[in-house]
Amino acid sequence: MTTTWPVRPLDLADEEVAAAVHRIGRAAYAVEAELIGFDGIPALHESLADLRGRPLQWRGAVGADGEIGGFVAWEREADGTVCVDRLCVDPARFRLGIASLLLRHLLAELPPRVPVTVTTGAANAPAVALYERLGFVRGADFSPAPGLVMASFALAPRTADRT
Numbered sequence: 001m002t003t004t005w006p007v008r009p010l011d012l013a014d015e016e017v018a019a020a021v022h023r024i025g026r027a028a029y030a031v032e033a034e035l036i037g038f039d040g041i042p043a044l045h046e047s048l049a050d051l052r053g054r055p056l057q058w059r060g061a062v063g064a065d066g067e068i069g070g071f072v073a074w075e076r077e078a079d080g081t082v083c084v085d086r087l088c089v090d091p092a093r094f095r096l097g098i099a100s101l102l103l104r105h106l107l108a109e110l111p112p113r114v115p116v117t118v119t120t121g122a123a124n125a126p127a128v129a130l131y132e133r134l135g136f137v138r139g140a141d142f143s144p145a146p147g148l149v150m151a152s153f154a155l156a157p158r159t160a161d162r163t
Contacts, residue, residue, distance in 0.1 A: 005069055005098065007105040010058035012051070020068045021058070022048045028070075028088035036121030038148045043086060056085050059105060061098045070098040072106050082110055084118035087127075099130055107134070113157045122151040 012018040029044035043051075056073040063069055070089035074082050084106070089098045107116065120127040122141050128151060132138065136153035143149050 005061040005063050005101065007059050007061050007102060010060040010068070010071060012058060017060075017068070018048060018052055021060070021071055022051050024068060024070065024090045025051070025086065025088045027091050031091050031094075032121055032124050032127070035125070036123040036148070038121065038145075040145060040148065041121075054085070059102060059109075061101055069093045069096070070102055072102040074106065081115045081117055082106075084116065087118070099127075100134070103130070103134055107155070107158075115157055116155040117153065119150045119152050122149040124151075 010017050010021060012021060025043055029041050033039040033041055033044060054073070056075050058071055058073045060071040061069045068090070070087075070093065072084065072087045074084045076082055084103075087099055087102060089096075089102075110116065116136075118131060118136065120131070122128070128138075131153045134155070135158070136155045139152040139154055141149050141151050
């Protein structure tokens, strides 16, 4: 089922927005930690101040009730590549199409010639399936810490009608 929630920019200078993003991120990363068997995910342990200090662009899916259902955050690398830093959905709103909505929105917002990268825990089957479904190609797995295997994905520059 696909959600019709609008996607809008999120302003983390707003206390309420920042607190909601922090809460959703921690809850989503707690689920991922269970899925991948690793609770050392950096974002799971970052403070609200650390979250707000990240030089990221933020978009959120906001329900009719004003609640944030999920968010995507990214940064542009020096070579122009967009690196998705995080894509999180409130666990209470899993399986509503919010992650797909957010990622599709981001891709539609970017010029088609911009390459996009993302990583996730290799054992995070729902995230792996999402990225593959949206055309990302899996690259090499890597292990940044003992007990953690990450999967890397890239979306090559695309034509305007392939988002």
